[in-house]
Amino acid sequence: GSLGGKGRGFRFLHSVVESQNLSNIMPELSLVVPRCFVLATGVFDRFIEKNQLLLPALNAKDDAEVTQLFAEATLPDDVVAALERYLSSMTKPLAVRSSSLFEDAFLRPFAGVYDTYMLPNSAAKVSTRLDELCWAVKMVYASTYKQEARRYSDATGNRAEEEKMAVILQELVGSDHQGHFYPALAGVANSIDYYPAEGADPTHGCMQLALGLGNTVVDGVPAVQHINLGKPDHPYGPSEDKLPISALDLYYAAGFDAKPTDAFVTLPADSAPFVTFPRVARAEVAPEVASAHSVPGLTEDVHGEKVVFHKGYGEVPAARIEMTPSVVS
Incomplete structure (x- = not known):
């Protein structure tokens, strides 16, 4: 399967940092790329087919119904096993991030449309951390069919049923400050x-x-x-x-x-x-x-006021890379 838009971006950044030797060009800066593990879009396809989720998700009346459908579904056994192996050597906090086919497109990016979950990943038992990680992966998948994503797909000429979602597991940067x-x-x-x-x-x-x-x-x-x-x-x-x-x-x-x-x-x-x-x-x-807008019904003194329609977006900060991305298809 595909790495998705964000996953491709991480691979590109990794190649640029290495090929251009940026760490030596600008030694005063610590230019690093997050260490990550990718569940490719093939896992999403298998998950949707295994649980027969496509039509129920498209016909769901609201986000709560979508969330419940995906929370009750199960990931393929081999994917759960791969996540368990990953967690056996990863005990730092994680970001579980969307990386859809439509995401980070040049002309119609989906930045901020899909969900990201940050996990403490601090429970003593691997089984507890695995349950949390599986839940977060399913919730990222669920965000593919939530109302905001579907409205944005319609507005940009895309079809929600054609979207596919990869998931990036990314080590968070930071430190422990008294818990x-x-x-x-x-x-x-x-x-x-x-x-x-x-x-x-x-x-x-x-x-x-x-x-x-x-x-x-x-x-x-x-x-x-x-x-x-x-x-x-x-x-x-x-x-x-x-x-x-x-x-x-x-x-x-x-x-x-x-x-x-x-x-x-x-x-x-x-x-x-x-x-x-x-x-x-x-x-x-x-x-x-900015653009000038005249809005009927408003008082004359505000006609022609300059306004900007804006939605914030962004990323969590980068962490040092220790290996090239791992991928599960």
Whole structure:
């Protein structure tokens, strides 16, 4: 099967880092690619066929029904065995990420449409960690047929029944801080800054930074510093003393009715290692990316206001690669 869009991207990044010897070209930076294990789209096909899920998933009335269908289904035995072998040597927290055929397409990317799950992977028993991992894989598969994904497929001229999903198991970067796992910073960079600070050039690009894990950037939570790369001393967003920290509780009560999503916690800003951001500046929408709209029924003084419709997206931070991606088809 295919590695999916995101999986192909990881393989490409790995080849670029190696072939261009980037670590030596820029020794002041630690340029690394996440270590990962891939369940190719062939596993998805086998899972859907084994459990006869295609028509029930397409006919489901809401996301809750889709979730229940996939939670009650079972992965192929050989896939479960492969995941168990993987966990026998992997005890660090994991991100279980989507990598669909449509994802990361050049003209119609599906960034942020499908689900990612972060697992503490800290239970003492491999069987407990395996149950959590199998659940997360099935939930990523389920997101293929959720309402948001299907609406986006329709809007971009794709067909939900033709989509196939690979899954990436990626080691998370970070460290244990008294039972809470998180990196100092996480973020995403863009080549165009759609929200530059006053006087900043939108073509210089931007980055959005958050404390802890990257889900706050991906989910569009207002807990992010937005920084224009051409004017990094003029960010905007909450000051560093008000930025919460997204973390995984390594000792959450696994099992029973608990799900790995219950391990997500938000810590106060003063829990983090000391991080300083530049002073906050005022944001101004770039005229190049805004459009004037007149909306019937609104008062005259707001007609022609510049607006931007935007949805946040991003990735969790990279971790050092120790091997080329492993693939199960």
